[in-house]
């Protein structure tokens with residue numbers, strides 16, 4: 001069968017890989033001049049900067065791991081030892097391991113009674129029937145009871161643990177207030193905390209999509225090819241990109257949901273298009289402050305997170321520690337990842353200035369950076385508000401015959417969500433066509 005895949009981020013690349021494994025003829029289109037979407041890399045003056053994603057999360061990314069093993073690439077992943085400073089409102093710093101949620105309990109701000117109470121809350125969650133997968137929307141929907149993460153965390157873990165554990169943790173991952181998140185993902189992370197470990201491919205996160213394409217021998221890949229329309233032609237579809245038409249048996253839309261809604265106009269019910277358009281996204285910005293000469297070669301941790309407070313930034317990362325290939329020899333880049341609400345009304349100059357202030361506050365003074373690069377997304381991270389998963393899951397059933405959807409937005413933003421959604425779309429298609 002001849003199949004078009006729209007979007008070559010991790011979701012579209014995983015769809016393509018799975019369809020090629022099943023022997024289908026795949027035409028993959030992306031509007032950008034490289035694959036990877038929000039995981040792609042940008043080269044500048046010897047730096048290899050991630051435009052978006054930072055790391056894989058070990059055992060809680062099972063489908064990503066399985067595919068990387070199939071491709072013989074899993075062993076190439078480079079572990080990131082994400083030792084972190086939690087910076088308190090009074091500037092006091094506490095050291096934790098970001099990939100060991102329980103290490104946050106060692107913070108001296110917790111009394112013995114509070115530690116026991118949080119440990120009891122975690123244990124109770126561990127033994128309750130929670131989501132089995134952190135990024136499977138259908139599975140997460142079963143446990144999304146409408147409560148917000150803020151309310152759940154305060155109720156189960158207490159106020160202090162919410163400010164010193166849940167807030168810095170989810171602030172780094174999703175950079176939005178806890179009141180706008182559903183509970184399911186965090187519950188799944190708490191239940192699987194022992195599986196967490198962080199890693200990055202040697203050439204950066206963009207390499208995951210490169211590997212998937214390498215493993216999809218025979219794919220017809222068209223870059224710099226924005227798909228403008230998808231139209232029905234009898235039982236088939238015609239995909240149009242810059243005047244070129246490709247007739248196919250089925251289409252997988254692995255683009256951002258608003259784009260998919262536009263392409264589906266007239267093909268799918270309006271209610272499905274509306275659900276896709278209304279999918280919640282956060283505005284997101286991060287700034288890479290780049291130094292050819294590392295001003296802090298011996299800094300004791302690689303990551304800083306604000307605890308007990310919401311600042312303009314949610315995390316500061318020393319990129320050479322996360323991904324050694326990110327910087328030229330002897331160099332350093334600090335990634336300043338912004339919290340979402342303060343971005344409203346901030347100009348690019350404001351964002352740069354705030355980033356430089358954050359760098360000085362966290363790591364100490366430094367000479368002028370070699371350059372500063374701002375990455376700004378109007379729709380950065382797909383956010384699962386309470387009720388999100390079930391709503392998104394129901395959209396699959398509303399697709400016309402021969403059209404399938406993939407993208408991280410079926411769960412929370414994350415490479416695992418994207419890869420899993422791509423595999424599921426390809427598997428549905430293969431099942432329907434056989």
Ligand SMILES: Cc1cc2nc3c(=O)[nH]c(=O)nc-3n(C[C@H](O)[C@H](O)[C@H](O)COP(=O)(O)OP(=O)(O)OC[C@H]3O[C@@H](n4cnc5c(N)ncnc54)[C@H](O)[C@@H]3O)c2cc1C
Nearest residue numbers: 007009010011031037038052053054055227408414415418
């Ligand atoms: C700053 C930032 C940090 C992040 N950190 C992490 C992290 O540490 N770990 C993690 O797992 N995830 C992280 N993520 C999330 C991760 O990047 C996404 O979950 C993942 O990229 C989603 O993959 P996707 O394929 O669904 O979408 P995307 O990566 O957005 O890919 C969609 C693709 O569709 C293409 N497209 C859109 N419209 C069209 C069209 N009309 N025609 C053709 N092509 C089109 C786009 O060009 C794009 O390449 C981060 C994201 C950001 C922004």
